[in-house]
Amino acid sequence: MCGRYASTLPPEMMVELFKLMKSLDIIPRYNIAPTQPIAAIWEAHGRREAHFARWGLVPGWVKDPREFPLLINARVETMAEKPAFRDALKHGRCIIPASGYYEWHTNPDKTKQPYYITMEDGRPMALAGLYATWMGPNGEEIDSVATITVAANAQLSEVHDRMPAILRGNEIDDWLNVRDVRAREAHQLALPLEDGALKFHPVSTRVNSARDDDPGLIEPVTVERPEPVRKKAAGGQLDLF
Template identity: 85%
Template sequence: MCGRYASTLPPEMMVELFRLLKGVEVVPRYNIAPTQPIVAIWEQEGRREAHFARWGLVPGWVKDPREFPLLVNARVETMAEKPAFRDALKHGRCIIPASGYYEWHTNPDKTKQPYFITMANDRPMALAGLYASWMGPNGEEIDSVATITVPANPQLSEIHDRMPAILDGEAIENWLNVRDVRAHHAAQLALPLEDGALKFHPVSTRVNSARDDDAGLIEKVEVQKPEPRPRKVAGGGQLDLF
Protein backbone atom coordinates (compact mmCIF):
# COMPACT_ATOMS: atom_id res chain seq x y z
CA MET A 1 0.00 0.00 0.00
CA CYS A 2 1.22 3.47 -0.86
CA GLY A 3 0.31 5.79 1.99
CA ARG A 4 2.95 8.53 1.81
CA TYR A 5 5.01 10.02 -0.98
CA ALA A 6 7.19 12.97 -1.95
CA SER A 7 6.84 15.32 -4.91
CA THR A 8 9.56 17.87 -5.60
CA LEU A 9 9.22 18.35 -9.36
CA PRO A 10 9.20 22.06 -10.33
CA PRO A 11 5.97 23.20 -12.06
CA GLU A 12 7.70 24.07 -15.35
CA MET A 13 9.37 20.65 -15.49
CA MET A 14 6.05 18.96 -14.77
CA VAL A 15 4.48 20.82 -17.72
CA GLU A 16 7.30 19.71 -20.02
CA LEU A 17 7.56 16.08 -18.92
CA PHE A 18 3.83 15.36 -18.96
CA ARG A 19 2.93 17.66 -21.88
CA LEU A 20 0.45 19.75 -19.93
CA LEU A 21 -1.61 22.54 -21.40
CA LYS A 22 -1.93 23.98 -17.93
CA GLY A 23 0.11 23.44 -14.78
CA VAL A 24 -0.34 24.45 -11.15
CA GLU A 25 1.93 26.29 -8.78
CA VAL A 26 3.38 23.91 -6.21
CA VAL A 27 6.17 23.82 -3.65
CA PRO A 28 8.38 20.79 -2.90
CA ARG A 29 6.66 18.32 -0.58
CA TYR A 30 8.45 15.48 1.24
CA ASN A 31 5.68 13.83 3.24
CA ILE A 32 2.35 13.93 1.43
CA ALA A 33 -0.36 12.07 3.36
CA PRO A 34 -3.94 10.94 2.71
CA THR A 35 -6.71 13.58 2.89
CA GLN A 36 -4.25 16.29 1.85
CA PRO A 37 -4.60 18.13 -1.49
CA ILE A 38 -2.26 16.65 -4.08
CA VAL A 39 -1.46 17.32 -7.74
CA ALA A 40 -3.10 14.95 -10.23
CA ILE A 41 -3.10 15.05 -14.02
CA TRP A 42 -6.01 14.05 -16.23
CA GLU A 43 -7.49 14.77 -19.65
CA GLN A 44 -10.84 16.35 -20.39
CA GLU A 45 -11.96 16.97 -23.97
CA GLY A 46 -8.43 16.46 -25.17
CA ARG A 47 -6.94 18.93 -22.70
CA ARG A 48 -4.32 17.54 -20.32
CA GLU A 49 -4.04 19.65 -17.20
CA ALA A 50 -2.84 19.40 -13.62
CA HIS A 51 -5.39 19.81 -10.85
CA PHE A 52 -5.46 19.84 -7.08
CA ALA A 53 -7.47 16.95 -5.64
CA ARG A 54 -8.03 15.35 -2.25
CA TRP A 55 -6.10 12.12 -1.72
CA GLY A 56 -8.90 9.77 -0.76
CA LEU A 57 -11.48 9.05 -3.47
CA VAL A 58 -15.11 10.10 -3.03
CA PRO A 59 -17.39 8.65 -5.75
CA GLY A 60 -20.02 10.95 -7.18
CA TRP A 61 -22.88 8.85 -5.77
CA VAL A 62 -21.83 9.36 -2.14
CA LYS A 63 -24.37 11.36 -0.13
CA ASP A 64 -22.04 12.68 2.57
CA PRO A 65 -18.23 12.42 2.18
CA ARG A 66 -17.82 12.83 5.94
CA GLU A 67 -19.53 9.46 6.46
CA PHE A 68 -17.71 7.64 3.67
CA PRO A 69 -14.60 5.46 4.25
CA LEU A 70 -11.22 6.83 3.21
CA LEU A 71 -10.28 5.17 -0.13
CA VAL A 72 -6.60 5.96 -0.57
CA ASN A 73 -5.66 2.96 -2.76
CA ALA A 74 -7.47 0.83 -5.34
CA ARG A 75 -6.22 -2.73 -5.80
CA VAL A 76 -5.66 -3.54 -9.47
CA GLU A 77 -7.17 -7.02 -9.02
CA THR A 78 -10.60 -5.73 -7.96
CA MET A 79 -10.93 -2.10 -9.09
CA ALA A 80 -12.99 -2.99 -12.19
CA GLU A 81 -15.60 -4.75 -10.03
CA LYS A 82 -16.06 -2.44 -7.08
CA PRO A 83 -18.67 0.33 -7.36
CA ALA A 84 -16.33 2.86 -5.74
CA PHE A 85 -13.76 2.50 -8.54
CA ARG A 86 -15.29 0.99 -11.69
CA ASP A 87 -16.75 4.24 -13.11
CA ALA A 88 -13.48 6.07 -12.45
CA LEU A 89 -11.59 3.31 -14.27
CA LYS A 90 -13.75 4.00 -17.32
CA HIS A 91 -13.89 7.80 -17.24
CA GLY A 92 -11.57 9.12 -14.51
CA ARG A 93 -8.05 7.83 -14.99
CA CYS A 94 -5.22 10.09 -13.88
CA ILE A 95 -1.55 10.12 -12.94
CA ILE A 96 0.06 11.55 -9.82
CA PRO A 97 3.58 12.96 -10.27
CA ALA A 98 5.97 11.82 -7.53
CA SER A 99 9.67 11.90 -6.73
CA GLY A 100 9.41 8.74 -4.66
CA TYR A 101 7.19 7.02 -2.14
CA TYR A 102 7.51 5.55 1.35
CA GLU A 103 6.82 2.01 2.47
CA TRP A 104 7.13 0.41 5.89
CA HIS A 105 8.81 -2.95 6.53
CA THR A 106 7.59 -4.84 9.59
CA ASN A 107 10.57 -6.14 11.56
CA PRO A 108 10.56 -9.43 13.51
CA ASP A 109 10.00 -7.46 16.73
CA LYS A 110 6.89 -5.85 15.12
CA THR A 111 8.51 -2.42 14.86
CA LYS A 112 8.25 -0.77 11.44
CA GLN A 113 11.11 0.72 9.46
CA PRO A 114 10.23 3.22 6.70
CA TYR A 115 11.99 3.11 3.34
CA PHE A 116 12.08 5.73 0.58
CA ILE A 117 11.66 4.21 -2.88
CA THR A 118 12.63 5.96 -6.11
CA MET A 119 13.28 5.16 -9.75
CA ALA A 120 16.72 3.63 -10.27
CA ASN A 121 17.40 6.19 -13.02
CA ASP A 122 16.26 9.06 -10.75
CA ARG A 123 13.45 10.05 -13.12
CA PRO A 124 10.13 11.27 -11.69
CA MET A 125 7.39 8.73 -11.15
CA ALA A 126 3.93 8.79 -12.69
CA LEU A 127 1.69 6.91 -10.28
CA ALA A 128 -1.45 5.46 -11.86
CA GLY A 129 -4.58 6.83 -10.22
CA LEU A 130 -8.32 7.23 -10.44
CA TYR A 131 -10.24 10.45 -9.86
CA ALA A 132 -13.85 11.40 -9.23
CA SER A 133 -15.77 14.64 -8.80
CA TRP A 134 -18.38 14.93 -6.07
CA MET A 135 -21.06 17.64 -6.18
CA GLY A 136 -22.81 18.64 -2.97
CA PRO A 137 -26.41 19.84 -2.55
CA ASN A 138 -25.25 23.44 -2.18
CA GLY A 139 -23.01 23.44 -5.24
CA GLU A 140 -19.81 22.49 -3.44
CA GLU A 141 -17.42 20.31 -5.45
CA ILE A 142 -14.66 17.94 -4.39
CA ASP A 143 -12.16 16.42 -6.81
CA SER A 144 -10.56 13.36 -5.23
CA VAL A 145 -8.15 10.60 -6.22
CA ALA A 146 -6.93 7.14 -5.26
CA THR A 147 -3.64 5.56 -6.26
CA ILE A 148 -3.58 2.06 -7.74
CA THR A 149 -1.56 -0.72 -6.13
CA VAL A 150 -0.26 -3.95 -7.64
CA PRO A 151 1.57 -6.96 -6.18
CA ALA A 152 5.17 -6.08 -5.34
CA ASN A 153 7.90 -7.36 -7.62
CA PRO A 154 10.49 -9.70 -6.02
CA GLN A 155 12.86 -6.83 -5.29
CA LEU A 156 10.26 -4.75 -3.41
CA SER A 157 8.71 -7.76 -1.68
CA GLU A 158 11.63 -7.59 0.77
CA ILE A 159 9.84 -4.55 2.21
CA HIS A 160 6.13 -4.97 1.45
CA ASP A 161 3.82 -7.20 -0.58
CA ARG A 162 2.24 -4.28 -2.51
CA MET A 163 3.56 -1.39 -4.58
CA PRO A 164 1.98 1.45 -6.55
CA ALA A 165 1.42 1.04 -10.28
CA ILE A 166 4.02 3.27 -11.96
CA LEU A 167 3.55 4.22 -15.63
CA ASP A 168 5.97 5.44 -18.26
CA GLY A 169 6.02 6.45 -21.93
CA GLU A 170 3.17 5.08 -24.02
CA ALA A 171 1.51 3.59 -20.95
CA ILE A 172 0.92 7.14 -19.64
CA GLU A 173 -0.64 8.17 -22.95
CA ASN A 174 -2.99 5.18 -23.05
CA TRP A 175 -3.89 5.41 -19.37
CA LEU A 176 -4.98 9.04 -19.70
CA ASN A 177 -6.82 8.46 -22.99
CA VAL A 178 -10.25 7.64 -21.59
CA ARG A 179 -11.89 8.48 -24.93
CA ASP A 180 -10.27 5.70 -26.94
CA VAL A 181 -8.80 3.20 -24.45
CA ARG A 182 -11.39 1.05 -22.71
CA ALA A 183 -11.21 0.25 -19.03
CA HIS A 184 -10.28 -3.40 -19.63
CA HIS A 185 -7.26 -2.50 -21.73
CA ALA A 186 -6.25 0.33 -19.41
CA ALA A 187 -6.27 -2.01 -16.41
CA GLN A 188 -3.66 -4.15 -18.16
CA LEU A 189 -1.24 -1.20 -18.06
CA ALA A 190 -1.13 -1.25 -14.26
CA LEU A 191 1.66 -3.76 -13.67
CA PRO A 192 4.52 -4.20 -11.21
CA LEU A 193 7.77 -2.69 -12.46
CA GLU A 194 10.53 -5.12 -13.33
CA ASP A 195 13.28 -5.87 -10.84
CA GLY A 196 16.00 -3.25 -10.96
CA ALA A 197 13.70 -0.41 -12.05
CA LEU A 198 13.55 0.93 -8.49
CA LYS A 199 15.98 1.57 -5.68
CA PHE A 200 15.32 2.14 -1.98
CA HIS A 201 16.97 3.04 1.29
CA PRO A 202 15.89 3.28 4.95
CA VAL A 203 14.85 6.68 6.28
CA SER A 204 14.04 8.24 9.63
CA THR A 205 10.86 7.30 11.46
CA ARG A 206 10.10 11.02 11.53
CA VAL A 207 8.17 10.35 8.34
CA ASN A 208 5.56 8.60 10.51
CA SER A 209 4.24 12.03 11.46
CA ALA A 210 2.54 13.95 8.67
CA ARG A 211 3.44 17.16 10.49
CA ASP A 212 7.08 16.66 9.47
CA ASP A 213 7.74 17.77 5.89
CA ASP A 214 11.35 18.56 5.02
CA ALA A 215 14.18 17.31 2.81
CA GLY A 216 15.77 15.43 5.70
CA LEU A 217 12.98 12.84 5.55
CA ILE A 218 14.30 11.28 2.34
CA GLU A 219 17.91 11.02 3.53
CA LYS A 220 19.35 7.56 4.16
CA VAL A 221 19.80 6.28 7.71
CA GLU A 222 21.70 3.19 8.82
CA VAL A 223 19.62 0.16 9.86
CA GLN A 224 19.87 -3.59 9.46
CA LYS A 225 18.80 -4.99 6.09
CA PRO A 226 15.18 -6.22 6.20
CA GLU A 227 14.54 -9.94 6.25
CA PRO A 228 12.65 -11.18 3.17
CA ARG A 229 8.88 -11.21 3.57
CA PRO A 230 6.87 -14.29 2.58
CA ARG A 231 4.77 -13.66 -0.52
CA LYS A 232 1.04 -13.40 0.18
CA VAL A 233 -1.76 -14.85 -1.89
CA ALA A 234 -3.68 -12.17 -3.79
CA GLY A 235 -7.10 -11.25 -2.47
CA GLY A 236 -8.61 -9.66 0.58
CA GLY A 237 -7.40 -6.28 1.74
CA GLN A 238 -8.88 -2.84 1.86
CA LEU A 239 -12.62 -2.41 2.02
CA ASP A 240 -13.82 -5.45 0.08
CA LEU A 241 -17.37 -4.21 0.56
CA PHE A 242 -16.85 -1.62 -2.19
Protein backbone atom coordinates in the same frame (compact mmCIF):
# COMPACT_ATOMS: atom_id res chain seq x y z
CA MET B 1 -0.05 -0.01 -0.03
CA CYS B 2 1.28 3.44 -0.81
CA GLY B 3 0.36 5.82 2.00
CA ARG B 4 2.99 8.58 1.78
CA TYR B 5 5.04 10.04 -1.04
CA ALA B 6 7.22 12.97 -2.05
CA SER B 7 6.87 15.28 -5.03
CA THR B 8 9.61 17.82 -5.66
CA LEU B 9 9.21 18.46 -9.40
CA PRO B 10 9.28 22.15 -10.40
CA PRO B 11 6.02 23.23 -12.11
CA GLU B 12 7.77 23.91 -15.42
CA MET B 13 9.27 20.41 -15.41
CA MET B 14 5.83 18.90 -14.86
CA VAL B 15 4.50 20.79 -17.87
CA GLU B 16 7.29 19.47 -20.09
CA LEU B 17 7.38 15.88 -18.84
CA PHE B 18 3.63 15.30 -18.80
CA LYS B 19 2.60 17.48 -21.78
CA LEU B 20 0.38 19.79 -19.76
CA MET B 21 -1.54 22.74 -21.13
CA LYS B 22 -0.73 24.74 -17.99
CA SER B 23 1.03 24.27 -14.68
CA LEU B 24 -0.03 24.35 -11.06
CA ASP B 25 1.48 26.63 -8.47
CA ILE B 26 3.04 23.92 -6.31
CA ILE B 27 5.92 23.72 -3.86
CA PRO B 28 8.25 20.79 -3.13
CA ARG B 29 6.70 18.31 -0.67
CA TYR B 30 8.53 15.51 1.12
CA ASN B 31 5.76 13.86 3.14
CA ILE B 32 2.41 13.98 1.35
CA ALA B 33 -0.30 12.21 3.34
CA PRO B 34 -3.88 11.02 2.73
CA THR B 35 -6.70 13.63 2.85
CA GLN B 36 -4.27 16.35 1.78
CA PRO B 37 -4.68 18.15 -1.58
CA ILE B 38 -2.29 16.67 -4.12
CA ALA B 39 -1.42 17.39 -7.76
CA ALA B 40 -3.06 14.98 -10.21
CA ILE B 41 -3.18 15.00 -14.01
CA TRP B 42 -6.10 13.98 -16.21
CA GLU B 43 -7.57 14.76 -19.62
CA ALA B 44 -10.87 16.53 -20.21
CA HIS B 45 -12.22 17.80 -23.54
CA GLY B 46 -8.95 16.92 -25.23
CA ARG B 47 -6.85 18.93 -22.78
CA ARG B 48 -4.35 17.49 -20.33
CA GLU B 49 -4.21 19.56 -17.16
CA ALA B 50 -3.00 19.32 -13.59
CA HIS B 51 -5.51 19.77 -10.79
CA PHE B 52 -5.48 19.80 -7.03
CA ALA B 53 -7.50 16.89 -5.65
CA ARG B 54 -8.08 15.31 -2.24
CA TRP B 55 -6.12 12.11 -1.69
CA GLY B 56 -8.95 9.77 -0.76
CA LEU B 57 -11.47 9.02 -3.49
CA VAL B 58 -15.12 10.02 -3.04
CA PRO B 59 -17.39 8.61 -5.78
CA GLY B 60 -20.05 10.91 -7.18
CA TRP B 61 -22.89 8.78 -5.78
CA VAL B 62 -21.82 9.26 -2.15
CA LYS B 63 -24.38 11.22 -0.13
CA ASP B 64 -22.07 12.51 2.60
CA PRO B 65 -18.27 12.35 2.16
CA ARG B 66 -17.83 12.67 5.93
CA GLU B 67 -19.48 9.28 6.41
CA PHE B 68 -17.63 7.51 3.57
CA PRO B 69 -14.48 5.39 4.19
CA LEU B 70 -11.11 6.82 3.25
CA LEU B 71 -10.11 5.18 -0.07
CA ILE B 72 -6.51 6.15 -0.80
CA ASN B 73 -5.63 2.99 -2.77
CA ALA B 74 -7.45 0.85 -5.33
CA ARG B 75 -6.24 -2.74 -5.64
CA VAL B 76 -5.73 -3.64 -9.29
CA GLU B 77 -7.18 -7.10 -8.73
CA THR B 78 -10.62 -5.77 -7.75
CA MET B 79 -10.93 -2.19 -9.04
CA ALA B 80 -12.95 -3.18 -12.12
CA GLU B 81 -15.67 -4.74 -9.95
CA LYS B 82 -15.73 -2.43 -6.91
CA PRO B 83 -18.55 0.15 -7.19
CA ALA B 84 -16.27 2.84 -5.75
CA PHE B 85 -13.72 2.46 -8.58
CA ARG B 86 -15.59 0.90 -11.52
CA ASP B 87 -16.78 4.13 -13.17
CA ALA B 88 -13.51 5.93 -12.51
CA LEU B 89 -11.61 3.17 -14.33
CA LYS B 90 -13.76 3.89 -17.36
CA HIS B 91 -13.93 7.68 -17.27
CA GLY B 92 -11.65 9.00 -14.52
CA ARG B 93 -8.11 7.75 -15.00
CA CYS B 94 -5.31 10.03 -13.86
CA ILE B 95 -1.65 10.07 -12.90
CA ILE B 96 -0.03 11.45 -9.78
CA PRO B 97 3.50 12.83 -10.30
CA ALA B 98 5.95 11.75 -7.60
CA SER B 99 9.66 11.86 -6.91
CA GLY B 100 9.44 8.76 -4.74
CA TYR B 101 7.22 7.06 -2.21
CA TYR B 102 7.53 5.56 1.27
CA GLU B 103 6.78 2.06 2.42
CA TRP B 104 7.06 0.44 5.83
CA HIS B 105 8.74 -2.93 6.38
CA THR B 106 7.56 -4.91 9.40
CA ASN B 107 10.52 -6.33 11.31
CA PRO B 108 10.46 -9.68 13.15
CA ASP B 109 9.95 -7.79 16.43
CA LYS B 110 6.88 -6.06 14.91
CA THR B 111 8.55 -2.64 14.72
CA LYS B 112 8.22 -0.88 11.37
CA GLN B 113 11.06 0.66 9.39
CA PRO B 114 10.20 3.19 6.66
CA TYR B 115 11.95 3.06 3.30
CA TYR B 116 12.10 5.66 0.54
CA ILE B 117 11.66 4.17 -2.93
CA THR B 118 12.61 5.88 -6.20
CA MET B 119 13.28 5.04 -9.83
CA GLU B 120 16.74 3.52 -10.35
CA ASP B 121 17.47 6.04 -13.13
CA GLY B 122 16.35 9.02 -11.06
CA ARG B 123 13.38 9.88 -13.28
CA PRO B 124 10.11 11.12 -11.79
CA MET B 125 7.31 8.63 -11.24
CA ALA B 126 3.85 8.70 -12.79
CA LEU B 127 1.65 6.82 -10.33
CA ALA B 128 -1.48 5.38 -11.94
CA GLY B 129 -4.60 6.72 -10.28
CA LEU B 130 -8.35 7.15 -10.46
CA TYR B 131 -10.29 10.35 -9.87
CA ALA B 132 -13.89 11.31 -9.26
CA THR B 133 -15.80 14.56 -8.76
CA TRP B 134 -18.37 14.75 -5.98
CA MET B 135 -21.04 17.41 -6.21
CA GLY B 136 -22.87 18.51 -3.09
CA PRO B 137 -26.46 19.68 -2.70
CA ASN B 138 -25.36 23.32 -2.65
CA GLY B 139 -23.28 23.08 -5.81
CA GLU B 140 -19.95 22.47 -4.12
CA GLU B 141 -17.48 20.21 -5.91
CA ILE B 142 -14.72 17.97 -4.55
CA ASP B 143 -12.17 16.36 -6.87
CA SER B 144 -10.58 13.32 -5.25
CA VAL B 145 -8.15 10.57 -6.23
CA ALA B 146 -6.88 7.12 -5.28
CA THR B 147 -3.62 5.51 -6.33
CA ILE B 148 -3.60 2.00 -7.79
CA THR B 149 -1.59 -0.75 -6.12
CA VAL B 150 -0.33 -4.03 -7.52
CA ALA B 151 1.55 -7.00 -6.11
CA ALA B 152 5.18 -6.11 -5.41
CA ASN B 153 7.88 -7.47 -7.69
CA ALA B 154 10.52 -9.75 -6.18
CA GLN B 155 12.87 -6.85 -5.44
CA LEU B 156 10.27 -4.73 -3.59
CA SER B 157 8.82 -7.73 -1.75
CA GLU B 158 11.83 -7.40 0.59
CA VAL B 159 10.10 -4.27 1.91
CA HIS B 160 6.36 -4.83 1.36
CA ASP B 161 4.00 -7.11 -0.55
CA ARG B 162 2.33 -4.24 -2.48
CA MET B 163 3.59 -1.38 -4.63
CA PRO B 164 1.98 1.42 -6.64
CA ALA B 165 1.38 0.92 -10.35
CA ILE B 166 3.94 3.16 -12.07
CA LEU B 167 3.46 4.13 -15.72
CA ARG B 168 6.11 5.04 -18.29
CA GLY B 169 6.23 6.40 -21.84
CA ASN B 170 3.24 5.52 -24.00
CA GLU B 171 1.59 3.84 -21.03
CA ILE B 172 0.90 7.30 -19.61
CA ASP B 173 -0.77 8.44 -22.85
CA ASP B 174 -2.94 5.33 -23.07
CA TRP B 175 -3.91 5.46 -19.41
CA LEU B 176 -5.08 9.06 -19.67
CA ASN B 177 -6.87 8.54 -22.98
CA VAL B 178 -10.32 7.64 -21.65
CA ARG B 179 -11.90 8.51 -25.02
CA ASP B 180 -10.19 5.80 -27.06
CA VAL B 181 -8.70 3.34 -24.58
CA ARG B 182 -11.31 1.21 -22.84
CA ALA B 183 -11.18 0.19 -19.21
CA ARG B 184 -10.26 -3.40 -20.06
CA GLU B 185 -7.27 -2.24 -22.11
CA ALA B 186 -6.21 0.31 -19.50
CA HIS B 187 -6.42 -2.34 -16.81
CA GLN B 188 -3.60 -4.23 -18.50
CA LEU B 189 -1.28 -1.23 -18.06
CA ALA B 190 -1.35 -1.40 -14.26
CA LEU B 191 1.47 -3.89 -13.67
CA PRO B 192 4.43 -4.22 -11.30
CA LEU B 193 7.67 -2.76 -12.65
CA GLU B 194 10.41 -5.22 -13.46
CA ASP B 195 13.09 -6.02 -10.88
CA GLY B 196 15.87 -3.44 -10.96
CA ALA B 197 13.67 -0.54 -12.09
CA LEU B 198 13.48 0.83 -8.54
CA LYS B 199 15.88 1.40 -5.67
CA PHE B 200 15.24 1.98 -1.97
CA HIS B 201 16.93 2.89 1.30
CA PRO B 202 15.85 3.17 4.95
CA VAL B 203 14.86 6.62 6.22
CA SER B 204 14.07 8.26 9.52
CA THR B 205 10.91 7.32 11.39
CA ARG B 206 10.15 11.05 11.44
CA VAL B 207 8.20 10.36 8.26
CA ASN B 208 5.60 8.67 10.45
CA SER B 209 4.33 12.13 11.40
CA ALA B 210 2.62 14.07 8.63
CA ARG B 211 3.63 17.26 10.42
CA ASP B 212 7.24 16.67 9.35
CA ASP B 213 7.89 17.75 5.76
CA ASP B 214 11.50 18.54 4.90
CA PRO B 215 14.33 17.22 2.67
CA GLY B 216 15.88 15.33 5.57
CA LEU B 217 13.05 12.78 5.41
CA ILE B 218 14.36 11.24 2.19
CA GLU B 219 17.98 10.99 3.35
CA PRO B 220 19.26 7.45 4.05
CA VAL B 221 19.83 6.35 7.63
CA THR B 222 21.68 3.42 9.14
CA VAL B 223 19.46 0.91 10.89
CA GLU B 224 20.33 -2.03 13.07
CA ARG B 225 18.71 -5.31 12.19
CA PRO B 226 16.52 -6.40 15.13
CA GLU B 227 17.23 -9.67 16.85
CA PRO B 228 14.98 -12.56 15.72
CA VAL B 229 11.98 -13.09 17.95
CA ARG B 230 12.32 -16.28 19.98
CA LYS B 231 9.71 -18.45 21.65
CA LYS B 232 9.86 -21.35 24.05
CA ALA B 233 9.61 -24.76 22.47
CA ALA B 234 8.63 -28.03 24.15
CA GLY B 235 10.96 -28.73 27.04
CA GLY B 236 11.40 -25.04 27.82
CA GLN B 237 14.17 -24.40 25.25
CA LEU B 238 14.20 -21.32 23.02
CA ASP B 239 13.62 -21.73 19.28
CA LEU B 240 13.64 -19.18 16.50
CA PHE B 241 10.11 -17.91 15.79
